Amino acid sequence: MRNSVLLITDTFDRGGQLLARRLGNSVVTVTPRDLSRAGWTYHPKPERRTGSTADGAFRACDLRAVVTRLVGVYPGHLPHVSVHDREYIAAEMTAFLRAWLTALPCPVHDPPTSLSLSGHVWSPEQWAVLAARHDIPLAPTWRTVPADALSPDAGAARIVVAGSRHLAKGSVPGLLVDATHCLAAVSGQHCLEAHVVWVNGSPRLSRVNAWPDLTEPAVLDLFVASIDASIAEVSP
């Protein structure tokens, strides 16, 4: 399993399945069920971390890259565990993976954060605060109790960035392409999607999403190319 790309996903993840197919023999797929298998060890030193699947054991330091498609492990991921224990074991597995994925020497898309195993799961409001701090034009957001409305309706035009690459769908002003790259950079996200809306005659980003849809072929192409590029960047 040397030089493999580790894909952490679940059986419901259609985008992850398409990604695994595209990566072919170089991918090692791990689902939460695999964490109920001897051979996983977290050690503070990344070179001493190990993992295990039905196909065999591997060392974290032998991986070329990691792609994580899970926010966390949830009770529904663990039908093999008794119902009484599922919630606790899901929390334990999430905590384990968060540690295991932190500070690996290879590219990790995206590194875990305190609230997610893969990048940020921020609300529109959190994206708005970060964007304002960096003068990135984002549409206003609002929410109410009782629930009324969230952000303005998303426009059809949108941008997906992955690493230094991007894909624009519809009429996207160049400044918003740059703004999306900038937002990805300042948030530390490898991959980011944003829609375009017009507010008082000015184009702004809206509906920022760190999980673009990999079932869309062009987005999958973009993502795979960006993984290859990130691996090439760290290869000797």
Next chain:
Amino acid sequence: MILIWGDRDDGPVTSVLAKLDPDKTLLVDQSAYARLQGELRLDDGHADGWLRVDCRTIAVEELTGFYLRPYSTAASFDSHRLLDVTVAVDGILLNLAEVLPPTTAVVNKPSAMATNDSKPTQAALIASFGFPVPETIVTTDADVAVAFWEQHGDVIYKSTSGVRSIAKRFTDAHRARLSNIANCPTQFQAFVPGDDHRVHVVGDEVFATRIVSEATDYRYASLTGDERAMTTVTLPNDVATRCITMARALDLLLAGIDLRCTPDGTWYCFEVNTSPAFSWFESHTGQPIATAIASLLGRGHG
């Protein structure tokens, strides 16, 4: 104005409420979600809006402090009819906590509280502040666990996540059922001898309690028939400073830091509790922790 979110019968919430002026406090009680109305708007990074409970309305801009201690949302609605209300209330309050200006004392932001959801991840952060942390592994592999045990001689095991568990010594009796860890990664730590200290940091204030007990986990001393003595102590200056620095760097205005001082005077750090049940320590020592929190909430931050 001060906003409190939690269960009014929860010890820490009760303690803080007792120190606040009711006319300047709005409580969002988790058992009465349907009574909340509100709106949160963000434009150019500026948050405004309002919250109303019964007939009392406050503007978001008026808030000097926000204390959050909600329980899991799953427990906060008693029928499916309230599910949409629960989602809306959690959504507005969780987001409000993240986007209030830095001058508002948010105790604590949900994103900061989540650092305690993975103890080994948090331990790596703790070590970066100069605190020794116990040697740790998390594994599904019985052979690895046995090797760790043989290497350290005295080992405890406990939960890896933020779910509360009782830390227990690993013994020969556990060895026979060690194969069970293949079902779930389990955390093992080298045992560190010494006296436990719980340090509550509130802003720049430090309240330290020394706990002397023979129990492996002093919180559950009564279960093992062990004694427990709790006394207020003054920490060495450098240790207190490190606690404040660490809490600040973790974006925590309130932290419950678990230290252990070894017989040779080394201060180990085990964990930073991000929503500590400080009222239990307060009731044993008389430390004015709730007063300090109330003061911080009233004057704002920075």
